Amino acid sequence: MHNYVGKEIDRVDAVDKATGMAVFTADIALPRMLHMKVLRSGRPHALITSIDTSAAESMDGVKKVVTGSSCDILFGTCLWDQPPLANGKVRHAGEPVAAVIAETPWQAAEALKQIKVTYEDLPYVLDPIEAAKQDAPLIHEKNGEYRHISYVVHPIKGSNIFHHYKLRKGDIKKGFVDADVIVEDDFEFPLSSHTALEPHAAICRFHHDGSIEMWASNQAPFVLRDVLSDMFKVPASKVRVHIPYLGGGFGGKSDVSIEPLVAYAASFVPGYAVKLVLTRQEVITGSLLGRGMKGHMRLGAKSDGTLVALEASMYFADGAYGDTSWAIDTVAGHNCTGPFEIPNCHVDVYGVYTNSPSVGAYRGYGHPEGHLMVNRLMDRLARKLNIPLPEIMKKNFLKEGKVNALGQRITKHHGDIFKCLDAVYGSIFTENVPREDDEYFYGRGLAAMMKSPKMSTNAASTCYLQMNVDGSIFINLSGIEMGQGVHTVFSQIAAEAMNIPVCKIKVYKDVDTQFSPWEWQTVASMQTYRGGRAIQDACHKAIELLKYNASLVFHSDISHVDYDGQYCIHKLTGERIPIGSLARGYSYENGLTVGIPVQTTGYYRVADLTEPDPETGMGNAAGSWTFGCQAALIRIAKATGKVDILHFASAFDIGKAINPKTARGQVVGGVVQGLGATLMEKISFKEDGNIKNVNFPAYAVPRIKDIPHKQTVFLFETPNNEGPWSAKPMAEHPIVAVAPCILNAIYDAIGVEFTRLPVLPSDILGSIDRKE
């Protein structure tokens, strides 16, 4: 039994946030701070022929106007293809062309209007399939020549394809020869905006001693630190990054986005802090977008439903720069099989430069795109073979002994997807509803999912622990609290590991690369798992140190010392010492002190990961899997085509819910975000290549009227040797299978095969009309 793990304790950050006292980057004001505004190109693809900043420079309050005309910096982490400010060429309409630094944001905005830029327009391309063609306008003349890590990024020179991931498993020809039935279709998962409610913000100061200090709304402080170090050729030890609370991330604040721009501008005014807070419009046009896939999938099965072959091509409209998206393309490829074993797979994924904002990580990280295709085709396969969908799914599920697309063998402890399916099926398919009535059509849909975290092969979490004389402890990790509840879960894990009440645990809320231990980054739903293991490690070491200190006082062997969270106890004599008295070593009455201060370091890295082989696309690239299923009961209004979700059920095998309440919160919120992608959200472009829907409500996201009438959440807990007390990644997962689940339900309701998102009421009305 656990005392603190598995309990629904209140969030440790909730009081700060409910009282308006939680500090986000935009809330920070520093001494000697200036404000920055950005001039964006407004053209999707053009050469810059001249920039005249003289009028802007002479305006009231203006300190500096910065352009990229003499900037030779390209930044990146695996593919160095992006300048912080456009130099000579713009590649999307939101690209920064100049920045004004002024006393007030209003002065900076006024001065922007006085900057005169002339352009020579170039043909532009937004569609990734068009952009991948040989005769498409070339967006990067130097594609293939840019510095890149050649084992993981595979550009095709002379084209817009900056990354080609290929998966070659088994014998695809033989697979399709063996198939009795083949289903296939084209699919589209459009560009969308993460819409974290906090717009991106960053503040940067170049100190006179040559060091760089930055405050940023960012999920990856150490990646950011290393990027700044690389950009400005300053040792990493002289770059300091602070991350306060994050107002949502969803991947849109991972790696880097606006920070190199702010740092580059700030480098021109050393001694001053320069602050940029994006408008919502700029979040959409000038930070990162998500998804943007067009694809085709072909699935072959035997007449008994056994899957034998999968062939897919996926083209990602990854935007003007590729560093933040190549890894998404890779994982989208090898995980497009969903949670099914398929012996023969042939997948090509193309990361394509397009004249749109760069794509970055977005909750689900390549999985929703592939899962849309495979789940829709499974539904069709089931109908074609006249086998119930749950049955055909169960026949092919990855389970103990099965081999996934990467060639890894699945074991029992990876989770029980059968249980997940039975749970959601039982919730949704047993509800008694008519096929239709006067007002509505009714339908049910089912989809299954699997997700593995994509991470750098050296990705680790580390933890510093410090015990205080009152027996309370500080826990210092660089996992970013961005809403997912990581500080609460960290507190519970430390409490459990130390057997100390949660109220005596303090998890540092600000991450500061100068004081916080190294962490890869807060992505891939890995903090509970990886950070949690690092905390456990630090706690075990702290307990050992406490016991050691006690053994010195007891003059006994350490094996005779017990620890219970309050005392160290001599097993034989029953003598006991409060742990606080051992925190700095033990001091006798005369002051003589023995032992070691209780401060420890813990770490965890998922072991033995490798990057996929460049030729086969296979390898030990996934460190963990989480499996789940989702099902929905919907109704469609005959008059309007509007889809109402009457009941949405989700089931995931997450190993252990450290805090069932916050875990449920992740599922319920993730489902609604997924419904937005399914039924509402799409970045649309105007004729001139600018984005049309740059703010609410034109970019429509779910509001309270759009949510399911009821959500049911099942969290199963198959024991495993992975995360702390078996806890596994689960935060992105609720979004992965929502779209195919709803589209399968729409088919069930009205018999229309939608394959492109979003499905709007007008699409549904149109399709009903066509059928009639």
Added chain:
Amino acid sequence: MKLINMTVNGDKRVAYIPDGRVMLVDVLRDQFGLTGTKVGCGVGQCGACTVIMNGEPVTSCTVLAEKAEGSEVLTIEGLAKGGRLHPIQEAFIKAGAVQCGFCTPGLIMRLYALFSKNPDADETAIKDALGKHVCRCTGYESILEAALLAQKELKALV
């Protein structure tokens, strides 16, 4: 540059308005340090900047600062008194309605306005009020739960 006078969370305050299109939210955040009021969209569509002005909920990112002359404004910082949280704040914590927290102050102020005027607001009225807000984290289920819980607690106080 202009000076304006207003009462904020019960205190008389004077603010200077720099040149430009300066909004009430800018004065609250930049001049008074009341950064609990957030800007999510800048066009009054997400509700994160909601404060109470002269008894009415307003999106402070769309109210010109000079229109606040002589007004009484209540922000999220004005709700907790003497170290005690307001029941709506307590309800958000209890219901698990806080995730990233960026939308939270605006939602709490919206409900404060609603329940001040209409303690018996039915679920439709509550949803209409919450419908003016965007939350990207929670899926709204826990926010509705918090609203209903807060209403119950507030009524018990009367």
